[in-house]
Amino acid sequence: MISLAELAAIREKMKDKVAVREGSAQTRVVVGMATCGIAAGARPVLSAFVEGVNKEGLAEKVAVTQTGCIGICQYEPVVEVFEDGKEKVTYVKLTPEKAERIIKEHLVGGNVVTEYTIGANG
Amino acid sequence: MIRSHVLICGGTGCSASGSGAVKEALEAEIAAKGLADEVKVVQTGCFGLCALGPIMIVYPEGTFYHSVTAENVPEIVEEHLLKGRPVTRLVYHEVNDDDVKHATSLSETVFYKKQKRVALRNCGVINPENIDEYIGVDGYRALAKVLTEMTPEQVIDVILASGLRGRGGAGFPTGRKWQMARNLVPDADQKFVCCNADEGDPGAFMDRSILEGDPHAVLEAMTIAGYAIGSNQGYIYVRAEYPIAIKRLEIAIGQAHEYGLLGDNILGTGFSFDIKLRFGAGAFVCGEETALMTSIEGNRGEPRPRPPFPAVKGLFGKPTILNNVETYANICQIILNGPEWFASMGTETSKGTKVFALGGKIQNTGLVEVPMGTTLREVIYDIGGGIPNGKKFKAAQTGGPSGGCITTENLDTPIDYENLMRIGSMMGSGGLIVMDEDTCMVDIARFFLEFTVDESCGKCTPCRVGTKRMLEILDKIIAGNGTLEDIDRLEELANYIKSSSLCGLGQTAPNPILSTLRYFRDEYIAHVVDKKCPAGVCKSLLRYKIDPAKCKGCTLCARKCPVGAISGSVREAHTIDAAKCIKCGVCMSTCKFGAISRA
Numbered sequence: 001m002i003s004l005a006e007l008a009a010i011r012e013k014m015k016d017k018v019a020v021r022e023g024s025a026q027t028r029v030v031v032g033m034a035t036c037g038i039a040a041g042a043r044p045v046l047s048a049f050v051e052g053v054n055k056e057g058l059a060e061k062v063a064v065t066q067t068g069c070i071g072i073c074q075y076e077p078v079v080e081v082f083e084d085g086k087e088k089v090t091y092v093k094l095t096p097e098k099a100e101r102i103i104k105e106h107l108v109g110g111n112v113v114t115e116y117t118i119g120a121n122g
Numbered sequence: 123m124i125r126s127h128v129l130i131c132g133g134t135g136c137s138a139s140g141s142g143a144v145k146e147a148l149e150a151e152i153a154a155k156g157l158a159d160e161v162k163v164v165q166t167g168c169f170g171l172c173a174l175g176p177i178m179i180v181y182p183e184g185t186f187y188h189s190v191t192a193e194n195v196p197e198i199v200e201e202h203l204l205k206g207r208p209v210t211r212l213v214y215h216e217v218n219d220d221d222v223k224h225a226t227s228l229s230e231t232v233f234y235k236k237q238k239r240v241a242l243r244n245c246g247v248i249n250p251e252n253i254d255e256y257i258g259v260d261g262y263r264a265l266a267k268v269l270t271e272m273t274p275e276q277v278i279d280v281i282l283a284s285g286l287r288g289r290g291g292a293g294f295p296t297g298r299k300w301q302m303a304r305n306l307v308p309d310a311d312q313k314f315v316c317c318n319a320d321e322g323d324p325g326a327f328m329d330r331s332i333l334e335g336d337p338h339a340v341l342e343a344m345t346i347a348g349y350a351i352g353s354n355q356g357y358i359y360v361r362a363e364y365p366i367a368i369k370r371l372e373i374a375i376g377q378a379h380e381y382g383l384l385g386d387n388i389l390g391t392g393f394s395f396d397i398k399l400r401f402g403a404g405a406f407v408c409g410e411e412t413a414l415m416t417s418i419e420g421n422r423g424e425p426r427p428r429p430p431f432p433a434v435k436g437l438f439g440k441p442t443i444l445n446n447v448e449t450y451a452n453i454c455q456i457i458l459n460g461p462e463w464f465a466s467m468g469t470e471t472s473k474g475t476k477v478f479a480l481g482g483k484i485q486n487t488g489l490v491e492v493p494m495g496t497t498l499r500e501v502i503y504d505i506g507g508g509i510p511n512g513k514k515f516k517a518a519q520t521g522g523p524s525g526g527c528i529t530t531e532n533l534d535t536p537i538d539y540e541n542l543m544r545i546g547s548m549m550g551s552g553g554l555i556v557m558d559e560d561t562c563m564v565d566i567a568r569f570f571l572e573f574t575v576d577e578s579c580g581k582c583t584p585c586r587v588g589t590k591r592m593l594e595i596l597d598k599i600i601a602g603n604g605t606l607e608d609i610d611r612l613e614e615l616a617n618y619i620k621s622s623s624l625c626g627l628g629q630t631a632p633n634p635i636l637s638t639l640r641y642f643r644d645e646y647i648a649h650v651v652d653k654k655c656p657a658g659v660c661k662s663l664l665r666y667k668i669d670p671a672k673c674k675g676c677t678l679c680a681r682k683c684p685v686g687a688i689s690g691s692v693r694e695a696h697t698i699d700a701a702k703c704i705k706c707g708v709c710m711s712t713c714k715f716g717a718i719s720r721a
Contacts, residue, residue: 001382004266004389007257014258020127021181021247028182033206047160050125063182064125066206 016059027062027107029053032078034069040076041095048096049079052103062107075118081106090118124162126203129179131246132165133334134327134366135172135488140191141165144176147192151199161203164255167335169246171233173487174214179246184227186214233486236505238467240475241289241328241451242491245335250370253377256338262383264454265342268349269391277350278304281453283461285473290318290409290446291521291550292626293472293539302433303351303443313353314437315344315395316444318414319360319367322406323522324573326553328477329447331489333360333367336451337374341384341397343453348395351443356397359414363404371399406523406577410625411444413579424581425625446551448477468494472538480506482555483513495536498528502556513558517641521550523570523577524630526637527563546637548630562659563642564649567634568596574631585628588619592635601662604650613639658720661705665721668709670695672717679709679718 002010031037031046049064070078075092079099082088089112091102098116105111114120130136130145145165152161169177174188178198185208187198194212201207216231228234239245248255256262268277282297303313317340321329333340344356360368375397378384386394400418407413408423415437417423436442452474456464465473472494478501479489485507492501498518502508509515517527526547528535535541539549557566571593580586595612598604616632616639623629639646648654655663668679668688675693680686687703690696698709698718710718 001385001387001390004270007262007266007381007383007389010254010257011260011263014254017124018248018255018258021129021179031206033204035205038205046125047123050160051123054123065183068205068207 016054016057019060020063026084028082029062029064029107030067030080030082031064032068032070032076032080033066036069036073037076037078040073040093042077044096045077045079045094045099048099049103052100053107056103056108058103058107072118075121078118091116092118092121124160125182126161127164127181128161128203129164129166129181129246131167131169131175131177132250132366133168133172133245133331134364135168136175136177137366139175139189141176143192144178144190144195147195148178148199151195152203155199155204157199157203164249165251166247167245167250168242168331168489169228170237170242170331170489170491171486172489173485177246179228180208183208184229186228186231187212188214233488233490233505233507236496236500237491238475238493239491240455240464240467241332241448241477242335242489243455244339245331245489248336250335250337251373253338253374253381253383256336260458261338261454262342264457265345265383266389268346268457269389269393274304274350274352277346277457280456280461281350284456284464285461285468286449286452286456286464287472287539288446289448289452289476289551291524291548293549296445296449299433299443299445300347300350302431303353303441306434307441310352310441312355312438312440313351314440314442315347315351315353315356316415316418316437316442317344317356317358317450318409318411318444318446319358319364320402320409320414321361321364321447321551322404322409322577323524323551323553324570325481325555326479326522326551328479328489328552330364330367332447332451332477333364334370337367337370338378339454340371340447340450341374341378343450344397345384345388345395346453346457347443347445347450349393351441353443354394354396356395357400357418357437358397359400359402359408359418361404362401368399368401375399405579406573407579407625407627410627413625414444415442424579425627427624448552469536469538471540476537476549476552478552478554480554480556482518483509483558483561484556485510492537494538497534497536499533501537501554502533506556509556509558513560516557516559516561517563518557519547519555519566519570519634520553521548521630521633522553522555523573524548524626524633525550525553526633527557527566527641529641546633546640548633560657560659562655562657563638563645564596564600564655565657565659567638568593568600570634571596571631574627578627578631582622582624582628584619584622585624585631588615588623589628589631591615592619592632596635599646599649600655600660602649602653602660606647606650609639609643609646609650654721664705665700666698666703666705666707666709667719667721668696668698669717669719672715674715674717676714678712678714682708682712684708 077094079091178187178190286296287293408417413423413425432442477491575589578585673695680688687699
């Protein structure tokens, strides 16, 4: 028999897992996953975002999705962050390590990591 | 780490159109592409758009694929799940006001936007075979709240204040029912909580979809009801024709037992409650409450007179409440969100939402849930997508064989219990069958009456003999042998049966006749006076004729006629022998010169 506390614990654990199906996330992290992106290492970047977002408890607010070729293949892996009411931010030449910093500073902290954006790398 | 959830409908509709094979193919393909750690396949309950099944939704994008086959799976996995490019060809497209087709996610469709899903909130969202997912969407939180923070009286007060009324058809206030069962027999040694899942109306499948998509919601609500009235035993009476619902209920009851959310000492609060399943063998009368309980007791399912009402003397002679599946599906939401929230939806006398099963001549066959007070026009034209093939709306039947029809003039009447009663129909369990101009109302009345004649249990004479006599009169009218006196006799008989039958089945059996007589008397008169069926349905009244001026004598119709009723020489006008003609209509559809007409 489970107790009230255990019931609450299961709810907390499962909430984020089901939340992805609500489609109500305000922020979208879109990873370019065309052939060019995958060749440049987009897959580990995608995994890093998925894991990081869940670790930080952002699953209800942030949806990590993929897209095809964005058209700037030389800058892959490319990730775009869409936030409600804000301008799109395009990050380029990412690695899993850079992804972690973006999660901490941008998604949690709200500060764009300017040095990874296309503007700083163009 | 899971980044994407692929939801596949495992309801009866999509299972029938092959969702099982799609799920297997998907799991195999995902494993082959090495995505098993990233993409999770979830089998859910009904999404509601059964006509477009099998339905598949990919989250977090919310991409809405429909009519998916196992052959489509490798492409979807390779393109969408691996490379992130939705396969637009297979995505649901909606035509907007400017006649432009555009890809639409499920929640964006007009079908969904106008709905308010309370009873169906988890259908198509969670895996019904996984109790953890149910707990993740606030499952069993209402039960925990009730057991730890509320007295049984408070629970009843909340349900009373919400204004919830029985969703099985009659619309009795649920809170009152519970209150009576709690108070009327204070010294009862045993009470029972029953769930009516014997959904028998032709065309109705909301209860099935709730049981298939969210079985725990019903179990949780029944447990709350048990606490409220002071009962420790529940029964779900479910049709044996619902194998998927039964399987998921069995799994859910097993899981709830494992977690101690059913059984002894629930959540350590000292309250005990258990639920057993009983299978109905498909008798329509067993949806009537006294017949249902008689059947659970192991006897032949026949109704008995009331009073005594079940709240005083029900199952095994003990105080019993019996609620419908959809009624229970609202309970936990009322407890969690408060009675004010529930009462804020709907009309003055009918609160909350109602699920309708849309069927018949309608574009989006499926399941919809709308606030009470929504008009039939919104349900049929906005959510239902209108009538296919540009045909004209004629009527909609609510309440199945117990209900009546709603016509064009009442399209803008807000749907609630009182309004439907006033216009000669009833809420019923929520089947909504749409009919277009090609439907003959006499034929429809006969269809429903034939059903009740079959399903009459035979205990009382008005129902057993009376419905049969009505059917015979209808047959006479349809065969072209009716008289105006027959129509009067039919109406008289219908009113007798309505007022003198023992149970709801007989009392409501004449409704389809009374309501078609009320709104479409001219069609009856056309059948008996002009000997014509205006919709061209009743075969005995049809005559096929060849226009000699248009007939070129090509002999095509004569060769196609299955009974050799057409004769004539080459290049001469042909004729149809009415005595031989079986009115199949083949000649009319094969004629290239439009020379054959039906009258």
